Amino acid sequence: xxxxxxxxxxxxxxxxxxxxxxxxxxxxxxxxxxxxxxxxxxxxxxxxxxxxxxxxxxxxxxxxxxxxxxxxxxxxxxxxxxxxxxxxxxxxxxxxxxxxxxxxxxxxxxxxxxxxxxxxxxxxxxxxxxxxxxxxxxxxxxxxxxxxxxxxxxxxxxxxxxxxxxxxxxxxxxxxxxxxxxxxxxxxxxxxxxxxxxxxxxxxxxxxxxxxxxxxxxxxxxxxxxxxxxxxxxxxxxxxxxxxxxxxxxxxxxxxxxxxxxxxxxxxxxxxxxxxxxxxxxxxxxxxxxx
Numbered sequence: 001x002x003x004x005x006x007x008x009x010x011x012x013x014x015x016x017x018x019x020x021x022x023x024x025x026x027x028x029x030x031x032x033x034x035x036x037x038x039x040x041x042x043x044x045x046x047x048x049x050x051x052x053x054x055x056x057x058x059x060x061x062x063x064x065x066x067x068x069x070x071x072x073x074x075x076x077x078x079x080x081x082x083x084x085x086x087x088x089x090x091x092x093x094x095x096x097x098x099x100x101x102x103x104x105x106x107x108x109x110x111x112x113x114x115x116x117x118x119x120x121x122x123x124x125x126x127x128x129x130x131x132x133x134x135x136x137x138x139x140x141x142x143x144x145x146x147x148x149x150x151x152x153x154x155x156x157x158x159x160x161x162x163x164x165x166x167x168x169x170x171x172x173x174x175x176x177x178x179x180x181x182x183x184x185x186x187x188x189x190x191x192x193x194x195x196x197x198x199x200x201x202x203x204x205x206x207x208x209x210x211x212x213x214x215x216x217x218x219x220x221x222x223x224x225x226x227x228x229x230x231x232x233x234x235x236x237x238x239x240x241x242x243x244x245x246x247x248x249x250x251x252x253x254x255x256x257x258x259x260x261x262x263x264x265x266x267x268x269x270x271x272x273x274x275x276x277x278x279x280x281x282x283x284x285x286x287x288x289x290x291x
Contacts, residue, residue: 004032004080006099008092008124011062013137014105021135021284022103023070023077028177031100032078033070037063038091042083059083089120096128106134106278106285122278126259126269131170131288133254134278153180156256157245157273160186160215166290167258168219172227174286180253181231186216187244187273188236205238212236242276249281256286 007022009015019035026033042056063081071079084091096102104121125132156171158164175182190205216234224232237244249255257274270278270287277285 004034004099005029005101005103006034006036006092006095007103008088008095008105009035009037009062009066010088010105012105014107014135016066016105017138018103018105018133018135019066019070020073020138021133023074023079025101025103025133027074027077029100032080033074034095034099035063035066035070035079035081036084036091036095037082038084038086038088040085040087042085056083089123092120092124093127093129096124096130096132099130101131101133101286102128103133103135106136122270125274125278125287128287129289131286133284133286135284136282152251152253153183154178154254154256155183155185155245155249155252157241157248157258157277158184158186158216158219159241159258159273160212160219162291164219164258164290167256167288168223170286170288171256172223172230174254174256175230176227178253181233183233183235183248183252184216184220185235185237185245185248186212187239187241188212189240190238209236209238242272245273246276246280249277249283252283254284254286255281256288259287259289261289261291 005022005026007015007019009019023033037059039059042059060083063083067079067081071077092102092104102124104124106121121132121134125134154171154175156167158167171182171184188208190200191208193204213234213236216236220232220234224230235248237248239247245255245257255277257277259270259274274287278287
């Protein structure tokens, strides 16, 4: 099979929204689209069996309906359906290793709810070898208004601690194939010594901002040269990184955040920015593993 983008399909509104988003993205990137439905109780496929006693009837119907809709929307797109008799998390992680990108539906739960509802997307995001995009269900109401007329496009969150080439390559490539601006955002808290009895010492905050701006410009320089057609905006926010990123993502087409491939054994697999983005961002969120 040619290079593919895989989407997990379970029949929920979120997974159907993810499939539509994935089809659009696969067409932009000239990739095939693989629809994956995994369930341990799927039966081995018999040669001939009536629908009324076919244990896989509903899984087949789900796959057929989704494939038909997406093929009608994208006649030139290669769409392949796969039914896998396996644990969904295991099957999705395997699919991630074989795909350019994995797309999953996300309920965008609040942090308290997410600890108890067992949403499979977060364990997959935390372990996948390739970028994972989380897409919420499509809704009739509009999301938050953009912060300015320049809002929109692709937003990428940068820590500026260590290399982030995989993250920037994904963000620049996505902006390029969409033909939209790339907005880079770096959030940094105000240091304790900047606070004084009369308020915040703006001399200190200006130094912090200038240092961060220098690091951001240096990180972006080689990628600006590699993607000269992408319009890039740089933003430094003196706020917690998570709050800064969520605010910057208002009105965006896609938010791109990073996840370290390697981390201490007892450390969480997703950092606070990726966690906040997955739970609170209104737009689709791409989580990109990087060194």
